[in-house]
Amino acid sequence: MIKNNKVNLALGVGTVVLTGVLVAADYKTSKWKCRYCEEEFKASFSEYFFAGHTPTRRKLMCPVCGNKGYFKCIREIKYRCNNEKL
Numbered sequence: 886m887i888k889n890n891k892v893n894l895a896l897g898v899g900t901v902v903l904t905g906v907l908v909a910a911d912y913k914t915s916k917w918k919c920r921y922c923e924e925e926f927k928a929s930f931s932e933y934f935f936a937g938h939t940p941t942r943r944k945l946m947c948p949v950c951g952n953k954g955y956f957k958c959i960r961e962i963k964y965r966c967n968n969e970k971l
């Protein structure tokens with residue numbers, strides 16, 4: 886019984902840590918494009934974390950024009966090897 890609890894605890898902690906890593910990686914590589922002024926911006930982590938979202942959009946406030954809405958997420962992944970070839 887005690888052994889099972891320890892396994893469950895380890896699985897629980899592992900899941901939380903893995904989710905945290907994935908969320909942090911997602912946040913780091915994401916920025917959003919305002920549908921009103923077309924400006925691209927990064928949201929604060931708390932804004933990002935608690936905002937309602939769809940797979941490709943997130944409900945944020947544009948820091949440039951102040952409008953709120955579901956803004957499209959733009960992936961910001963840069964591959965080092967691509968730059969080296971240029």
Ligand SMILES: [Zn+2]
Pocket residue numbers: 919920921922923924947948949950951952
């Ligand atoms: Zn805007």
